[in-house]
Amino acid sequence: MIKVSLIVAYDSNYIIGKxxxxxxxxxNDLKYFKKLTNGNPIIMGRKTFExxxxxxxxxxxxIITRNQDYEKDNCMIYSSINEAIDGARNYAESNNCKDIFIIGGSEIFMQSMNFIEKAYITEVHKVFDGDTFFEPLNKDWQEISRQYHDNEIEGIPYSFVVFEKIKSQL
Ligand SMILES: NC(=O)c1ccc[n+]([C@@H]2O[C@H](COP(=O)([O-])OP(=O)(O)OC[C@H]3O[C@@H](n4cnc5c(N)ncnc54)[C@H](OP(=O)(O)O)[C@@H]3O)[C@@H](O)[C@H]2O)c1
Structure with missing residues (x-):
């Protein structure tokens, strides 16, 4: 079964971008992102792509955009979340991928929550300035793993946390 997952990093106030x-x-978070998404379809909003x-x-x-003329080399462009997920599924089926990743940003996360079964979250244990937020997961989700990293070198401690949607909510 191909799984649709999201991957996001947010700070202590759920900020994801500025x-x-x-x-x-x-x-190390960039490496984690690369390792998880490697070989798989990734779906993103136009602003995240840019x-x-x-x-x-x-x-x-x-890339998801409402702009019908948008083109980028080596990217597939869709004008809705549904079409993007269908396109990702077709690719995943033909290429033996187990996962489809929704990689953001905020607009795309919010509109895809109904499709998502698993969430790979990096909790950044610090407060940053920002203008773009992740809407916190609700009670339909359960935490299945958590790994804390001191990250003394960069001075930004973080945790890799994985959540699954509770089966009855799928
Ligand atoms: N911390 C993290 O893990 C993380 C992950 C990803 C992104 N980010 C940050 O998040 C910020 C970007 O997020 P964002 O929320 O501003 O933008 P976004 O979700 O990346 O992209 C928004 C764009 O997607 C298109 N779009 C949205 N809904 C659509 C729909 N239903 N149908 C068709 N197109 C649709 C529109 O493109 P058009 O305007 O072209 O029509 C819209 O302007 C950046 O700061 C980025 O660095 C952080």
Missing amino acids: DGKLPWHIS SIGKPLPNRYNI
């Missing part, structure tokens, strides 16, 4: 960028740099600036290598990059 001025179109990530508010922090945590190198913040990254290029398609991420070794992943099937899907």
Whole structure:
């Protein structure tokens, strides 16, 4: 079964972005993101794509936009969440991928919650300035694992936390 998951990093106030960028740099979190998403379809909003600036290598990059003329090399463009998820599923089935990742930003997370079964969350244990938020998971979710990292080098402690949607809520 192909699973639809989200992957996000948020701070102690659920901030995920500032001025179109990530508010922090945590190198181990970028590695974690790369390892999990490697080889799989990733779905993102147009603003998140533009913040990254290029398609991420070794992943099937899907961008969601309302702009019918939007084109980017080596990316699939869709004008709705449903179409994007269908496109990702087709790719995943043909390429033996087990996962589809919704990678943000805030607008796309909010509109895809009904499709998502698993959430890979990096809790950044600090307060940052920001303008873009993640809406906290509700009672339909249960935590299944948690790993704390001191991260003394960058001075930003964080935890990798995984949640699953409670089966009766699927
Ligand atoms: N911390 C993290 O884990 C993380 C992850 C991802 C992003 N971010 C941050 O989040 C910020 C970007 O998030 P955001 O919420 O502003 O933008 P976003 O969700 O990345 O993109 C929003 C855009 O997606 C398109 N869109 C949204 N809903 C749509 C729909 N139903 N149908 C068709 N197109 C739709 C629209 O594009 P058009 O305007 O082109 O129509 C909209 O402007 C940045 O600061 C980024 O760095 C953080």
